[in-house]
Structure formats: C-alpha cells, structure tokens
Amino acid sequence: MTANIERHKYDIVVIGAGGAGLRAAVEAREAGLTVAIVCKSLFGKAHTVMAEGGAAASMGNVNDKDNWMVHFRDTMRGGKFLNHYRMAELHAKEAPDRIWELETWGALFDRTKEGKISQRNFGGHEYPRLAHVGDRTGLELIRTMQQRIVALQQIDARETGSPETNIRVFAEVTITEILNENGKVAGAYGYRRENGAEVLFEAPAVVIATGGVGKTFKITSNSWEGTGDGHALALKAGANLVDMEFLQFHPTGMVWPLSVKGILVTESVRGEGGILTNSLGERFMFKYIPDVFKNQYADNEAEADRWYIDQDNNRRPPELLPRDEVARAINSEVKAGRGTEHGGVFLDVSKRLSAEIIKKRLPSMWHQFYELAGVDITKEAMEVGPTCHYVMGGVEVNPDTAAAVGVEGLFAAGEVAGGMHGSNRLGGNSLTDLLVFGRRAGMGAVAYVKSHGVNPVSDSTIEKAATRIAAPFTREGGENAYSLHQELQEITHNLVGIIRTRVELMEAIEKIADIRQRSANISVTGDRMFNPGFHLAFDLDNMLLVAESTAKSALLREESRGGHTRDDFPGMNPTWRQVNHISSFDGANVNIKVQALPALPKELFDLFDVHELEKYMTPQEIAKGGSN
Amino acid sequence: MARTLKLRIWRGNDEDGALQDVTVEGNNGEVVLDIIHRVQATQMGDLAVRWNCKAGKCGSCSMEINGKPRLACMTQISAYGDDEVITITPLRAFPVIKDLVTDVSFNYKKALEVRAYEHPVDLKPGEARMEQVDVERSQEFRKCIECFLCQDTCHVIRDHEENKKSFAGPRFFIRIAELDMHPLDTLRNRKQTAQSEHGLGMCNITKCCTEVCPEHIRITDNAIIPMKERVVDVKYDPLRWLGSVIRKRDGIL
Structure with missing residues (x-):
C-alpha cells in the first residue's frame, strides 16, 4: 500500500507559508539546503496577509530615543512579565535588521520626511515603532517574502535548469502527521486537498509555522486555516505546548452585519486617534486604566488629546492600552448595558482626521466598512467588539534555535510557538516575531540537519498515517464534522472565552471530551476530490486538542493576567507569574504540568525601575535582583 | 430579515459538469460566500470552494457571479432582487478542478x-x-x-x-x-x-x-x-x- 504514494525527499520541510514559514525557508535555502514549503492554501494567501497595523522594530526613525531596551521593556510589560525573557530580548534586538532586510528584497514601506521607513504609534509601545504600509502591512510582508522565494527560484532555474531544485512550494496540501523514527523527526505525511492523494515527505527536520487557533472559537478574526494544526501536530509528535490559557481577544472586531462578525478592525484606527465611546456617548476607557499603567496613560480627555500633538509632555490616551485591557473594558461596558444596538461599542476616527487622511492612512478599513457594512468611517463611527485574534500559547521552544523541547528535529516559529509574548501580545510584535524567529528556526534546522543527516521512514509508520486518512470514508451514518465544529465553537465561546470561571471551565473540559469521543465516528460524504467535509474532519481533530489544552490550563491558573481572565480570581498574583503551564499528550488526553518560568537575568532585570517590577514580582524575587 | 435565495451553482470536474439549482435561506448583510458555506454545511457537504480571509484581503474566493468575475466574500446578497436567480460558476479562464475551484x-x-x-x-x-x-x-x-x-x-x-x-x-x-x-x-x-x-x-x-x-x-x-x-x-x-x-x-x- 505504500508503493503508490507520492514521495519527496528534502533536507527540511516547512509546514506553513506565512511570514515565519517563508522566512525559515529562505534561511534554509541560503544555507544550501533543500526545502519543501507545505501549505493548506494557495501560495501567498496565508493569514499573515491579514495583519494590518505594522511591524514593531525599534529603528528610531520617528523618535530617536527608541532602542531595543525600550522595546524589550514594552514587550515584557505587555505580556505581564510572563514572557520568556530570552525570546523578548532576541526579538527586540533583531527586529530592525529583519525589517531593513525586507527592504533589500523590494518591500516598500511608507516613508518619513527624511525618506526613512515611517513608524506609527500602537498600543503598549512607548514610541512610534511600527513600520507600515497604510493598513496593509501584512500583505506587503507576505508578498515580499513570496517574491524573495521566487527570486531564489529564478537563481536556481538559471544555475540548475529548474526553479524547484532547492525550494518547492506544495500548495493546498494538509499535513496530518509528523513522522518519528527512533524518537527523532523523520518527515511529514499528508494529503493533497485537490484530490485527497497522499503525500510523504522524508526529511530529518520539520519546521512548524502553522499560525493560530482562532477557528476553535465562534467569533474570530482568523480564516478557516487557523485550526491549530501545528499545535496539535507538535503535541502528537511528543512536543509540549506552553501556556495555552492565554488567548488574545482583539478589542476591535466588526460586530455588524452578522456575516462579518469578528473581522478585524486594525488597532491603527486608535493609533491614528480613534476614540471609543459607549451608547451614552462616554469616552469610557478613562475608567479602565489599571494601577500598573497609571504613570503612562492620561486620566482625562484634555491630556489624552494633547498627546497627539505633544508626546513628550503628555501621557498616552487610554485607548492605546494593551489589547487585553481594552478588550475587557469593552466587554464590561456591553455587559453593563451601555453597548450599541449590535452588542459593541463605538469607535470613531471621523472627528479627529479629515476624510482625505483617513482614506490615505486607513484605506482598507474604509473599504471594508463601506463595502461590507455600508458605513462611511470618514463620517460615522464604527461598531466594534472583541474577537478571538491570537494565541500567545504555543510550542515550547529553545529561544535561540526555535527547536521544540522534547523532540529532536522539530522546530517551531511564529504564532504556533509559545513564550515570546507572555500572557498578552502587543500589536505589531507579531510581524517581527515571524521574521526574527522564522529566520532562527531556519538556522536551527540547518544546523540540526548538518549534524544529524537523514532518518529513514519505515513502511509501518507510513501505513499508520495512511490508515488514519482513509478512516472517515470507511464509516457510514456517523457524526457530521460541521455540526461538531459548531458545537465546539459554542462551548469555547460560552465557557472558555474572555471571562472564565472554575465551574464553566470544568463543564467545558467535560463537553470537549465528549465531542472528541464522538469525533472518532465522523463520516464523510462524497469522495476525496476537493472535499471540505473531509478536510474539516482533520482540522477538527486539531482544534479539539487545542481546546482541551486551553481549558485545562485555564482551569489551573487561578489568577487573571493578560489573555486569561478568571471571574473567580480577578487579580494578578505574583506567585502565578513564576510558572508556565506545560501541556503534553499521552495519546488519549492532554496533561498539564507546572514548570518554573525562567527568571530575568540581572542585566535585563536592571533595565527596569525596581518599583515597576514590585507590581509584578514577589519580594523574594525583587530582593534577589535577577537570576545571576 | 431572512429571505429565500435561489441559486444555480456549477458543479463538476475537469471532464463534465452542470448547473444545479439550490434553494437556501439568506439574511440581510450576508455575502455570497456566507450562502455558499450554508449550502455546504446543510445540503452539499462536498461542494468545493476556495476561501480564506473573508474580508477581501487574500483574494482566494474568486468566482463568477451572474457571469461577472467577483470575490464571493465582497458580494452582498442584497445586490440581487428577491426573484433573481444567482448563478455561481468557476473562473472561466482557468481549468476547473472541482465545482468552484479552478487550477490557477x-x-x-x-x-x-x-x-x-x-x-x-x-x-x-x-x-x-x-x-x-x-x-x-x-x-x-x-x-x-x-x-x-x-x-x-x-x-x-x-x-x-x-x-x-x-x-x-x-x-x-x-x-x-x-x-x-x-x-x-x-x-x-x-x-x-x-x-x-x-x-x-x-x-x-x-x-x-x-x-x-x-x-x-x-x-x-x-x-x-x-x-x-x-x-x-x-x-x-x-x-x-x-x-x-x-x-x-x-x-x-
């Protein structure tokens, strides 16, 4: 049965063709290795394309006080100090080089008057820091990476006669299994979405760059692809997930009309001066400034408005608080009955900027609201509310090499990797995360392959993977994947959403287990030809593992921090800051263990005012003053 | 504000295919891609369609709606009258793989x-x-x-x-x-x-x-x-x- 399978041999297989995957592939190819890029969609359609606001890098083009240390501090604050310090450090240090590198590959960012790359303000960033192209920065990033791949393929075509000698893109292929032999990665197995034909990739190293998990939830800014594939593949291959309780609900998704509920409204709207009001017309964010941010955020309208003109002598408007704070504030306003007709709040930029400037700086927002909601944002307010946007949790990795802890030959980068963002990601940090750690995953995989060589795949491993793919067609009259997916989304939305409680989480864990049991009996109608019901059966299996991991981690964490809010434990607790929740999979269930968070070394500890750290850390940690 | 929509969806492969009539519920504010998803979830589990972002940013859900090349995610159903039949066909310039999915x-x-x-x-x-x-x-x-x-x-x-x-x-x-x-x-x-x-x-x-x-x-x-x-x-x-x-x-x- 293994004789007729499409087989390929590469040095490295990259799963996912968003920013991180493509950056990893470029690194591998430039080191002289062969690489397969496998993605579920067409090349160039990955979710990176949806990123709007920009890419955070302390180039200091707009305010020369900015540098990596300021960026590092902002990232740690945004993550409520639960970040893996080393990832935040590498990210802050290397982000500018990764942006400038894009420019050498043809990217065209918006410019300052001096002709440098322009940088805009964003939530949680002390200085204007986001390199951008209007509000379509993600498109620029993915197109630049895509065109860089094409450029390398053109070189290969000239030198070897074929563009696919060293890099080949396998579009519309789903990976269902990471193959292990002798405890090490040996390749990946999957099917072509077009016709269901199975594909085997033999490779000693696999880079997972599959993005997020949004489709596990009912209201999300993520496309159908965000089904946690990499999270689940890693778990099943023996790797760990870290801190899966932390999910970012972006404060501003569209709430109306129903068909676009959840679609992202970029934070740039607030960065450019948009204000949030409730149905009484109150600019409510002033009521929601937490103590830890009192020094950085204005507590009155006059000062907040002055900040747009004079940023050195005024505190920032509270609309620009980190995303978790703004999302919770909107949630509270709506729950208190001060929401709009469609259950959101108002976001208005029309009173601050002229129509011409709005259309220039926020072109795709104008377009999106005009065409999908019939709202002209140059004249009227938008209606917005929280939407599941990003998962901070993800594969536990070595920060320097992006190697997954627990499985040799496995690497992870981008949203699927955990640790970098702690309990809450700052806007703009994702795009540079993709580039910084995409490159590092590429480097890590290259070094691994050079020192380890091939690891052949056995027939029995292939047969096992093949049997799993065939299974849904062998059953008749079983469960419908679409209905189970809807049930799962209701459970996560109602019981594992923005605000959580012990009772609800326990109920969720039980219900998710029930769906998982029933999902073993999914049957599929039709054949293998481009059959979305068949595809969903596998995606659903991944989402169920993600949901279980999230619910179980959330139940354990008895505090509220970043993207995890417990109604029964409303405060932040310094002792909980010292621990990560590590998910692993025993073949039947996800198990969570508590693991110590690596402590800040002295040189990074000393970058902060100790009084600020006192708000987050225990007296013992403060007394110690860093881990070394 | 539900209404009943009459669709004609092209179904087939690179060898053969035909338009199939479908009746499905629609709500104001929905786009053609929502309707296709509803058909998929309730009547044709294996109806093939490409899509991703559903916000006009990725360019995946290209198809022809009443003969016009359009993104299904940016085409409001309110643009079509109550008695109008909405005909949905794959892009004509490229070979069909299955239903609304073409080889680009x-x-x-x-x-x-x-x-x-x-x-x-x-x-x-x-x-x-x-x-x-x-x-x-x-x-x-x-x-x-x-x-x-x-x-x-x-x-x-x-x-x-x-x-x-x-x-x-x-x-x-x-x-x-x-x-x-x-x-x-x-x-x-x-x-x-x-x-x-x-x-x-x-x-x-x-x-x-x-x-x-x-x-x-x-x-x-x-x-x-x-x-x-x-x-x-x-x-x-x-x-x-x-x-x-x-x-x-x-x-x-």
Whole structure:
C-alpha cells in the first residue's frame, strides 16, 4: 500500500507559508539546503496577509530615543512579565535588521520626511515603532517574502535548469502527521486537498509555522486555516505546548452585519486617534486604566488629546492600552448595558482626521466598512467588539534555535510557538516575531540537519498515517464534522472565552471530551476530490486538542493576567507569574504540568525601575535582583 | 430579515459538469460566500470552494457571479432582487478542478517569468532613503491581492487558450510596472521586456481588468498605458532611452 504514494525527499520541510514559514525557508535555502514549503492554501494567501497595523522594530526613525531596551521593556510589560525573557530580548534586538532586510528584497514601506521607513504609534509601545504600509502591512510582508522565494527560484532555474531544485512550494496540501523514527523527526505525511492523494515527505527536520487557533472559537478574526494544526501536530509528535490559557481577544472586531462578525478592525484606527465611546456617548476607557499603567496613560480627555500633538509632555490616551485591557473594558461596558444596538461599542476616527487622511492612512478599513457594512468611517463611527485574534500559547521552544523541547528535529516559529509574548501580545510584535524567529528556526534546522543527516521512514509508520486518512470514508451514518465544529465553537465561546470561571471551565473540559469521543465516528460524504467535509474532519481533530489544552490550563491558573481572565480570581498574583503551564499528550488526553518560568537575568532585570517590577514580582524575587 | 435565495451553482470536474439549482435561506448583510458555506454545511457537504480571509484581503474566493468575475466574500446578497436567480460558476479562464475551484497555476508560472527585484549592490540594509511620493506609485500596484480576477476577465486569454504561452496578463503587467517604477530597482529595460517577453503589445486597452479589480488598482491607466507609451517613445528616440537608464538611480536620494 505504500508503493503508490507520492514521495519527496528534502533536507527540511516547512509546514506553513506565512511570514515565519517563508522566512525559515529562505534561511534554509541560503544555507544550501533543500526545502519543501507545505501549505493548506494557495501560495501567498496565508493569514499573515491579514495583519494590518505594522511591524514593531525599534529603528528610531520617528523618535530617536527608541532602542531595543525600550522595546524589550514594552514587550515584557505587555505580556505581564510572563514572557520568556530570552525570546523578548532576541526579538527586540533583531527586529530592525529583519525589517531593513525586507527592504533589500523590494518591500516598500511608507516613508518619513527624511525618506526613512515611517513608524506609527500602537498600543503598549512607548514610541512610534511600527513600520507600515497604510493598513496593509501584512500583505506587503507576505508578498515580499513570496517574491524573495521566487527570486531564489529564478537563481536556481538559471544555475540548475529548474526553479524547484532547492525550494518547492506544495500548495493546498494538509499535513496530518509528523513522522518519528527512533524518537527523532523523520518527515511529514499528508494529503493533497485537490484530490485527497497522499503525500510523504522524508526529511530529518520539520519546521512548524502553522499560525493560530482562532477557528476553535465562534467569533474570530482568523480564516478557516487557523485550526491549530501545528499545535496539535507538535503535541502528537511528543512536543509540549506552553501556556495555552492565554488567548488574545482583539478589542476591535466588526460586530455588524452578522456575516462579518469578528473581522478585524486594525488597532491603527486608535493609533491614528480613534476614540471609543459607549451608547451614552462616554469616552469610557478613562475608567479602565489599571494601577500598573497609571504613570503612562492620561486620566482625562484634555491630556489624552494633547498627546497627539505633544508626546513628550503628555501621557498616552487610554485607548492605546494593551489589547487585553481594552478588550475587557469593552466587554464590561456591553455587559453593563451601555453597548450599541449590535452588542459593541463605538469607535470613531471621523472627528479627529479629515476624510482625505483617513482614506490615505486607513484605506482598507474604509473599504471594508463601506463595502461590507455600508458605513462611511470618514463620517460615522464604527461598531466594534472583541474577537478571538491570537494565541500567545504555543510550542515550547529553545529561544535561540526555535527547536521544540522534547523532540529532536522539530522546530517551531511564529504564532504556533509559545513564550515570546507572555500572557498578552502587543500589536505589531507579531510581524517581527515571524521574521526574527522564522529566520532562527531556519538556522536551527540547518544546523540540526548538518549534524544529524537523514532518518529513514519505515513502511509501518507510513501505513499508520495512511490508515488514519482513509478512516472517515470507511464509516457510514456517523457524526457530521460541521455540526461538531459548531458545537465546539459554542462551548469555547460560552465557557472558555474572555471571562472564565472554575465551574464553566470544568463543564467545558467535560463537553470537549465528549465531542472528541464522538469525533472518532465522523463520516464523510462524497469522495476525496476537493472535499471540505473531509478536510474539516482533520482540522477538527486539531482544534479539539487545542481546546482541551486551553481549558485545562485555564482551569489551573487561578489568577487573571493578560489573555486569561478568571471571574473567580480577578487579580494578578505574583506567585502565578513564576510558572508556565506545560501541556503534553499521552495519546488519549492532554496533561498539564507546572514548570518554573525562567527568571530575568540581572542585566535585563536592571533595565527596569525596581518599583515597576514590585507590581509584578514577589519580594523574594525583587530582593534577589535577577537570576545571576 | 431572512429571505429565500435561489441559486444555480456549477458543479463538476475537469471532464463534465452542470448547473444545479439550490434553494437556501439568506439574511440581510450576508455575502455570497456566507450562502455558499450554508449550502455546504446543510445540503452539499462536498461542494468545493476556495476561501480564506473573508474580508477581501487574500483574494482566494474568486468566482463568477451572474457571469461577472467577483470575490464571493465582497458580494452582498442584497445586490440581487428577491426573484433573481444567482448563478455561481468557476473562473472561466482557468481549468476547473472541482465545482468552484479552478487550477490557477498559470499565474504562478507567469510570476516566475518576471525577473525579481534587484537591490543596488552598494546600498546597505537601513540606508535606503525614498520620498513618500516616489514609493506611492509602486505601492498602488503592491495593493494587488492576487485574486486573478483581472487575468480571468482579460479577453486575450479568456477565450484564447493559445495566447497563454506568450501573454503574462494584467496581474503581471502591474508587477512589471511596480518594479519599473520602484525607486531602487536596478534592473534595466523592464518596459522593453514587458513588450518583448511578456506580451504587453497584445493588450488593446479595453480596461476590463481595471473594472473587475477589487482593490481598485488603475491597472490600465497607471501601469499598462504608461508602459506602452514609454516603450514607443524609447523605441524611436535614443536620447530618451539613455535618459531612462540614468533616471532610474536618481530615485535614491
């Protein structure tokens, strides 16, 4: 049965063709290795394309006080100090080089008057820091990476006669299994979405760059692809997930009309001066400034408005608080009955900027609201509310090499990797995360392959993977994947959403287990030809593992921090800051263990005012003053 | 505000297919892609359709709705009357794989034929200086989401399979124009190769591509016509040719 399978041999297989995957592939190819890029969609359609606001890098083009240390501090604050310090450090240090590198590959960012790359303000960033192209920065990033791949393929075509000698893109292929032999990665197995034909990739190293998990939830800014594939593949291959309780609900998704509920409204709207009001017309964010941010955020309208003109002598408007704070504030306003007709709040930029400037700086927002909601944002307010946007949790990795802890030959980068963002990601940090750690995953995989060589795949491993793919067609009259997916989304939305409680989480864990049991009996109608019901059966299996991991981690964490809010434990607790929740999979269930968070070394500890750290850390940690 | 919609969806594969009538509920504010998903979830579990972002940003859900090339995620059902039958068919210029999904690999082959951006060898990362007004010309073309609706509607290839070999299509004319107008790109003669290698001369400026572009890129006016004009100028005027070669590096401030 293994004789007729499409087989390929590469040095490295990259799963996912968003920013991180493509950056990893470029690194591998430039080191002289062969690489397969496998993605579920067409090349160039990955979710990176949806990123709007920009890419955070302390180039200091707009305010020369900015540098990596300021960026590092902002990232740690945004993550409520639960970040893996080393990832935040590498990210802050290397982000500018990764942006400038894009420019050498043809990217065209918006410019300052001096002709440098322009940088805009964003939530949680002390200085204007986001390199951008209007509000379509993600498109620029993915197109630049895509065109860089094409450029390398053109070189290969000239030198070897074929563009696919060293890099080949396998579009519309789903990976269902990471193959292990002798405890090490040996390749990946999957099917072509077009016709269901199975594909085997033999490779000693696999880079997972599959993005997020949004489709596990009912209201999300993520496309159908965000089904946690990499999270689940890693778990099943023996790797760990870290801190899966932390999910970012972006404060501003569209709430109306129903068909676009959840679609992202970029934070740039607030960065450019948009204000949030409730149905009484109150600019409510002033009521929601937490103590830890009192020094950085204005507590009155006059000062907040002055900040747009004079940023050195005024505190920032509270609309620009980190995303978790703004999302919770909107949630509270709506729950208190001060929401709009469609259950959101108002976001208005029309009173601050002229129509011409709005259309220039926020072109795709104008377009999106005009065409999908019939709202002209140059004249009227938008209606917005929280939407599941990003998962901070993800594969536990070595920060320097992006190697997954627990499985040799496995690497992870981008949203699927955990640790970098702690309990809450700052806007703009994702795009540079993709580039910084995409490159590092590429480097890590290259070094691994050079020192380890091939690891052949056995027939029995292939047969096992093949049997799993065939299974849904062998059953008749079983469960419908679409209905189970809807049930799962209701459970996560109602019981594992923005605000959580012990009772609800326990109920969720039980219900998710029930769906998982029933999902073993999914049957599929039709054949293998481009059959979305068949595809969903596998995606659903991944989402169920993600949901279980999230619910179980959330139940354990008895505090509220970043993207995890417990109604029964409303405060932040310094002792909980010292621990990560590590998910692993025993073949039947996800198990969570508590693991110590690596402590800040002295040189990074000393970058902060100790009084600020006192708000987050225990007296013992403060007394110690860093881990070394 | 539910209403009953009458659809005719093309179903089939590369060998055979036919329109199938479907009746399905719709709500005001929904787009055609929502309706297709409802059909998928309730009546045709194996109906094939490509989509991703559902916000007009990725260019995946290209299809023909009542004969017009459109993104299904940006087409409101309110645009169609109560008694109107909405006919949904796959892109006509490309081979069908199944139902509404076509084989668009033609476009990826053409992308490989356009010579990549070439950065000045002496310009180090971080040193580039460009005026906003200069980058904006290329930025208009970089808004392209690669939905390939322009390729689908272009009659040079829509009804003439034989032209595909020598014609890159509007998507790649704006790619060439983007690089040609890029303030830093050092590769010369892009306009000339647009004419000699990518079939620019076959375009007779009917502007169909501009009409269907969901990003409202002025493909014909801002990319194709300027390139055609300058190709003609340069072809007959050696001084202008020399000037165009020198001008390129002037973009670096």
